[in-house]
Amino acid sequence: MKKAICSVLLLIAAGASGICQQGAEALVAESASFLAAFFKDMPDARVAVVRFENDSELTDLAMQKIYQMLVSRLEGEKNFRVLDLLLDFTGGRGEFNLDQPGTLDFLIEMKLIQNKSRTGLGLTVFSRLQDRVVAVKYFERPVSKGEMDLLNTRSYAFSGLGFSKLLEFESRMGLMDIQSISAEDGQEQYFFYYPDEIIIYSARETRLEKHFQFKLFWKRPVYPVLHPEGKLLLFRLDRDLVLTAGNNFSPTAQVLTYRDGQWQESRKIEFVPFRFVTLNQTPYLVGARYEEGRNFFKDRVYFQPFSPAASGGANALEKKTCPAMSLDFSSLDGQLQGVHVIDRSYSYRLFTSDFEEKKPLPEKKGASLAASGGEWLAVSDYSRNSDQLFFYDIRDGGLRQVYAGKVSGEIQFISAGSWLGTKGFWAGVRQQVDGLERLMVQFWGKSNE
Amino acid sequence: MNKGRRLVLKVALLLWLPLLATLLGGAIKPYYGGEAVIRLNEPTSFHLNTANYSNLIFSSLIYESFFYLKKDGEITSNVFREYRYDAAVRTLFLSVKDNLSFSNGKPLTAKNIQVSLKVFMGSDLITASRLSKAVKGIRIGEGQVAIELLADNPDIVSMLTAPELVVLAEDEQSFSGPFYPQEWEKGRSLILNSNPFYAGGRTYLDRVRVTFTEGQAPDLFLAGPGQFKDNFLEFDSGIYQNIYLCFLQGDIGQNTKVALYSLLQRFNEATGFKYRGLNALTADEESPVSIRIKALTPQKTASILKYSEIKLYALSSLSYLEKDLNAFLKSSNLKIEMLFVDDSQFMAFLDSAAIKYVLIDKIFQKKAPAEEKISRILKETSFNQFNAKYLRMLSELDEARFSNSQELLTEQIARISEAIISDGFIFPLFQKNYALYVSRSLPSLEVDYYGRPLLQKVGKANE
Structure with missing residues (x-):
């Protein structure tokens, strides 16, 4: 369902702005692909984003959208199970429900960074069992001003659904x-x-x-x-x-x-x-x-x-x-x-x-x-x-x-x-x-x- | 549709009132908690006492009325699930709500209603005697009280809205009102806690602190109209308080009476006319007779009272006069001693010849008919001088009332006023108008027909 909502959102956004969300979508797609590949051989792994920080000029609303897009893509992966623990995104930080970290196998930290006209998304994967960082990845794409404005609008879901x-x-x-x-x-x-x-x-x-x-x-x-x-x-x-x-x-x-x-x-x-x-x-x-x-x-x-x-x-x-x-x-x-x-x-x-x-x-x-x-x-x-x-x-x-x-x-x-x-x-x-x-x-x- | 049927419909609406109230809270649930501070005169006990406005308000906090009369004429009750007048059997049926309790958890039943009604009918109040004359008998059944009347009177319920008609318990530790006494620091304050079993539904406020001193800024208090507009909401109390000088013994000379009257007029002058002069037995605006008692000069007053040793009694409800009046009397160099007596003890003093001069006050509803007021004055202020002549006058007043002739009624009111004044047992002195001031932090407060603040649905913001 989340995937469907996300797709609809993207369609609406594209229709409204006249340009594709190449930057943000590409960042999310690359991150999701990386994570899918990383967890490919771990069929029962329980994975969740536990930290998400914003160091760009995107607003909290945009961050929620990026998070939703990523989780939506990861939920479609059958090789591992992603849990959505987000409580809220305020003041440039995501708040996550971390009351039962023992139920997770891998914890993901994310950070959005702005570098002149390009925006980067950094991922750090931490293994709870190994008790160490097991992967760090950084993707960077240009995100235009128009796309940023679009991401910053309040629309999380298609109300008709x-x-x-x-x-x-x-x-x-x-x-x-x-x-x-x-x-x-x-x-x-x-x-x-x-x-x-x-x-x-x-x-x-x-x-x-x-x-x-x-x-x-x-x-x-x-x-x-x-x-x-x-x-x-x-x-x-x-x-x-x-x-x-x-x-x-x-x-x-x-x-x-x-x-x-x-x-x-x-x-x-x-x-x-x-x-x-x-x-x-x-x-x-x-x-x-x-x-x-x-x-x-x-x-x-x-x-x-x-x-x-x-x-x-x-x-x-x-x-x-x-x-x-x-x-x-x-x-x-x-x-x-x-x-x-x-x-x-x-x-x-x-x-x-x-x-x-x-x-x-x-x-x-x-x-x-x-x-x-x-x-x-x-x-x-x-x-x-x-x-x-x-x-x-x-x-x-x-x-x-x-x-x-x-x-x-x-x-x-x-x-x-x-x-x-x-x-x-x-x-x-x-x-x-x-x-x-x-x-x-x-x-x-x-x-x- | 006959009147009986109309009553039933009204009752149907009344039944829904608590539920309607449920919904008035809005999307944000109302906040329960907090304390309101009310400044009143200190009561002498927790016995029902409605002799003055302050006591009337205090009593309404701890005793529940049978019925409430709102300013728009609507009659409501928290105690009765339903009331129905059956004209065929000339009976008013009052159905008591199920599972009611007094403040200490003891059951509040139809028997308590019957006893309370009988206590009221036996009291020395004009409304009580009118009701007493109309009622043939009071029976109780399972959760129901039946008041059988001597004659058909579909408006009998309106007679049950008197503020003195309240639900009384068998013991002194049980109260039926929205609050019950918790702690009394004599001379300073009294804490009333919210009654968890209050028939109308627990109040939003947890407590009411009744203060008797000037110290703490109250949320609710009484004062003359037109003040404190910035921080308080002002309500017309709908009442006024008349102050009279009464002479209880027949052997007092006219000169002494007028000299004492003149002295008290001068006292008002000395205070900068704090009190409004009263030239009628009720109110100047409505009285067909204007009473003009010519005040004596200060010299003449002094010469008449010079050798008298006067004990001027005053009801404790007038204790606010004490400081100024004592200072004034002291400066006059006359041998006049002020003595305050509690309202409830006053009647016991009447047989004593020692009391000759007394200052009393009477509270009147502005809207009450003039004939009702004059009748009350005659009955309640003639004390031991009430005689057959006055009884005849009251009968004639009743006849005039039922004659539907306003002219006849006005004439009879004038006759009674003249007789009272010429018999010289009462001189009108002052009138005090009251406004009820309510802090803006206590919105949604209503005042009923009798000027009583209704605190049940008054809440304080989340503290």
């Missing part, structure tokens, strides 16, 4: 979360979580049809809130469908099991479950706890062993993070990858699966966020009145903004989900029309996937 709004409809106010799961007959069911009930819909073509609904009853202590917030989690455990519903007005989350054709309350959990993951072959519910009656989470995440045998008696493990306005866990194949947080200063923070905070991270402000598996992270803008959704590629542990979409209204929550088999994000958006409030539900997904 990115996340777009695939669905939009109005919901009643108070909606806190949406999750979906395939029913036994294979049909996707969509669970809408309100403070006092859950409504289950089925998709019929591009519409939702109400399938079932049930009331939720909360017992003392109940902390009345100005802003009800909550998270729903659905997963299958053995043959049961399990639903957990936590929120900021009850200190305990309800755990309901669908059995014998009805929802039965099976236990309570003292935090809001977000994910069902497996750690060391043990299934856990992972989540966080709201500050009662308020709109932010405490500075801990919890791991509760969860299985049909464990009836909730086992103590939850705690890991320290930071108080969070919004948080989500990225996981892939049931394994926890990281914890993404918007803290109480509305800044984005990232904790690794070992709960070490990733530092330094470039300053990013946000409001709500959600992670879709270990692939994409959606973050809403830190703004009022006009909102945006930013989509970051987090595969391999990187954090690279790829797409952005404007949203009319103000995003209240984001949840990872799927619509008719397409993965993406649900967003609850408040809009004001003729002085009246309404809540629109949107689904953002990649229409080409």
Whole structure:
């Protein structure tokens, strides 16, 4: 996919400027060829760029493009595996996720250097096993002023191939979360979580049809809130469908099991479950706890062993993070990858699966966020009145903004989900029309996937 | 559509208010935390006391009203999930929200609502007595309170918006308001913490510090209108405070009364006319009768009061006069002693013949009808001199009110004013207008019909 995007980018750039990107493209092509040749006989080698410095008059935007072009070419190579660890490129330096260097076999350092009218790209390859530099290479090409201007423009991706709004409809106010799961007959069911009930819909073509609904009853202590917030989690455990519903007005989350054709309350959990993951072959519910009656989470995440045998008696493990306005866990194949947080200063923070905070991270402000598996992270803008959704590629542990979409209204929550088999994000958006409030539900997904 | 139906619709909207509020936060979630500093008069206790404006504000911080009346006339409630008037059975049904608690976590139930309503109806307030006369009985059911009326009155809910009608707990350590007392440093400040169980949803602020001294710059305070415009938002409080000189014993000579009145007028003059002169029992603008009491000369005043040993009592809500007035009296070389008495203790002193002269204050809503104000003055300031004549006058005022004749009503107000003044138990002195000043760091503050600042949705920026 990255390769396709890159090609499209190059085509657009060529069309816009009227001249080919001979210089930059040639630099990238030569570097990629060199690396492909170097790793030719190392089929299982795991390779990543871990340092990229800019000593030219190209901007950070241009550097991101050059990096993307290179990684895109290397991803096409079958002889070795390249990992994209880029978090951001600011101040002339790339920031990379280096929390697990032990998983890499070769580390690449790159530097872009300007020499009068020519631009050079230097590569240094370091072998982790040999603990020494194993290759140094330098390529140089002329890069014209026009090409530099083109590289410096903000265009990372072709938006038509990115996340777009695939669905939009109005919901009643108070909606806190949406999750979906395939029913036994294979049909996707969509669970809408309100403070006092859950409504289950089925998709019929591009519409939702109400399938079932049930009331939720909360017992003392109940902390009345100005802003009800909550998270729903659905997963299958053995043959049961399990639903957990936590929120900021009850200190305990309800755990309901669908059995014998009805929802039965099976236990309570003292935090809001977000994910069902497996750690060391043990299934856990992972989540966080709201500050009662308020709109932010405490500075801990919890791991509760969860299985049909464990009836909730086992103590939850705690890991320290930071108080969070919004948080989500990225996981892939049931394994926890990281914890993404918007803290109480509305800044984005990232904790690794070992709960070490990733530092330094470039300053990013946000409001709500959600992670879709270990692939994409959606973050809403830190703004009022006009909102945006930013989509970051987090595969391999990187954090690279790829797409952005404007949203009319103000995003209240984001949840990872799927619509008719397409993965993406649900967003609850408040809009004001003729002085009246309404809540629109949107689904953002990649229409080409 | 009948009125009962209209009420139900209003309730439907009310139910959604918390959810609408949810969405008002915008894309950036509102920040919870921080402290606001409010300067008020020091209360004497945490008992409900709405005798003056400062106490009214303080009480609104720790006691939750049954209903709120907004300036635009909208009625809302944080305690009731729904209210419905059924004209067929002349009953107002109040459904209490589920799982409510007082500040200490004890359940807040329909029983607490019933008891609070009965306490209010038994109080010595005109709105309470009106409600008391209208109600036949109060029953409670599962999460519901039914108020049965003697006669059909679809507007009964508006009678329940009185700021004195609040949710009371059975014990003194439980509070229903947005905050609850945490720490009291007498004479300096009182810290109120956010009530985690507040029925309207926890406040954005973690704390309110109520200060009683001039030291710390407050975020919210009361002062005369037209000041502090640069750093503060000014709200019309919608109220005024009248100060009266009352004579509690019938044996006080007219000369003494007028001499004391003249002395206090001169006190105002000496302070540079800090207080606005009052020539009516309510407000000069609305009174059909202008009261002109000719002040005596300083010499005449001195000669009348020269041999008197006067103990001038004043309600503690007027303690801000203490410093200036004591200095003035000292300079007059008269034997007049100022004594301040707490509002709540004052009624107990009434039977004592020792109290002859007293300065009292009354807070009035500017928008309240003149007949309501004059009725209140007659009831609440005649004290032990209330007699059958006044009772008859009040009945006549009620008749005039229901006659729909403005002329008749004005005439009756004038008659009562004249009778009160000629009977000489009360002389109007001054009027104080209030503005509520709010720091620009506390945006989104609203003020209700009764001039109470609503702090529930007031937040401070991330600190």
